[in-house]
Amino acid sequence: MRASRSRLATRSVGPWASLRVAVLDDDPDFLAYITDLISNEPGFQAVPLRTPDELYQYCEQELPHILLLDLKMGAYRGEELLARLRTQYPDLCIIVVTGYPSLESMRESFRLQAFDYLAKPFSLGELRQVLYRAARNLRLPMPDMGWVRQRLGQELRRRRREKNLSLKHLASQSGVSISQISAIERGTHWPSLESLVSLCEALDVRPSEIFTALGL
Numbered sequence: 138m139r140a141s142r143s144r145l146a147t148r149s150v151g152p153w154a155s156l157r158v159a160v161l162d163d164d165p166d167f168l169a170y171i172t173d174l175i176s177n178e179p180g181f182q183a184v185p186l187r188t189p190d191e192l193y194q195y196c197e198q199e200l201p202h203i204l205l206l207d208l209k210m211g212a213y214r215g216e217e218l219l220a221r222l223r224t225q226y227p228d229l230c231i232i233v234v235t236g237y238p239s240l241e242s243m244r245e246s247f248r249l250q251a252f253d254y255l256a257k258p259f260s261l262g263e264l265r266q267v268l269y270r271a272a273r274n275l276r277l278p279m280p281d282m283g284w285v286r287q288r289l290g291q292e293l294r295r296r297r298r299e300k301n302l303s304l305k306h307l308a309s310q311s312g313v314s315i316s317q318i319s320a321i322e323r324g325t326h327w328p329s330l331e332s333l334v335s336l337c338e339a340l341d342v343r344p345s346e347i348f349t350a351l352g353l
Contacts, residue, residue, distance in 0.1 A: 155182035156272055159201035161192050162234070163210040167257070171205065174261055177330065177344040179285050179351070181268060189218055196226060203271050206251075208235040208242060216242065219249045230271050234259075261330050287324035288351045294322040296340045296347075310339035 158175050160183055162168045168185050175183035184201060186192045189210075195201070204222070208215030215233070222229060233246045238256035246254050252274070253267050297307055308315045313332050320326035321336075328336065337344050 156180060156203065156268075157182050157184055157199070157201040158203045158205060158268065159184045159186055159192060159195060160205045161186045161189070161210075162205070162207040163187055164207070171264075174264065174330070175268070177333070177348070178265060178268070179289075179348055180272075189213055196229075200226065200229065202275065203230045203232065203252075203268065205232050205234055205255075208233055208246075209237055216245050216249070219246065219251065223249050230275055232267055232271065283324075285351065286327050289328075289347065290322040290324040292347055292350050293318075293336060293340070296342060297322075300340060302340075307336070307339055311335040 158181055160168060160171050160175070162171070162185075165187070168187065172183040172185045175181050184195065186195060192204075206215065206219060206222070208219075210218075215235070219231065219233065222231060230252050231250075232253045232255060233242075233251045234255045234257060235242060236257040238254075243254050252271055255263065255267060297304075302310075304315045304318055307313075308318055311318075311332075312335055313328075317326065317328075317332065318336070321328050321332075333344055333347075337347065
């Protein structure tokens with residue numbers, strides 16, 4: 138049965154709600170890696186799935202906003218799965234990922250109306266760019282990143298002071314410079330993923346806990 142546009146419209150996305158990104162991949166290491174990347178990105182929530190059956194079960198309960206679909210999964214042919222998904226869920230935003238890119242599979246993916254085609258390995262910047270472009274294309278509300286940057290800095294400062302750490306001590310423990318930490322805490326600088334992870338490790342907190350505290 139085809140998922141109607143009205144059903145897609147019922148997916149709740151408040152001003153600060155997370156956009157659900159389903160990730161279908163049978164490689165447990167890559168699945169864990171990409172899930173962690175997306176979950177630590179403000180405004181997004183990753184839903185890891187190992188098999189097409191898990192995906193269909195999830196879609197019956199609640200459609201994701203975006204799907205990252207691996208083309209090579211054992212006995213499953215990604216192009217056939219993409220065609221079936223396009224028939225059942227015509228408005229679902231599907232981003233194809235593959236470790237075996239080719240012009241043929243790229244053409245077939247776009248013929249089946251994939252939103253984009255990512256070749257593994259890809260950088261966090263490439264993934265972030267595609268996800269934000271997909272969100273804008275779907276006209277999904279996204280957090281005000283200026284507000285997020287300010288609140289992130291305030292939360293990191295609060296955690297640092299709770300541990301009675303000076304900027305100098307936090308810089309020494311995290312490897313992030315004093316000037317960079319100061320700019321992050323003032324909300325004038327957006328940290329790289331590597332810097333954020335290093336700061337969180339020094340503060341003994343997971344990045345996802347920080348974003349949860351921000352209501353993201």
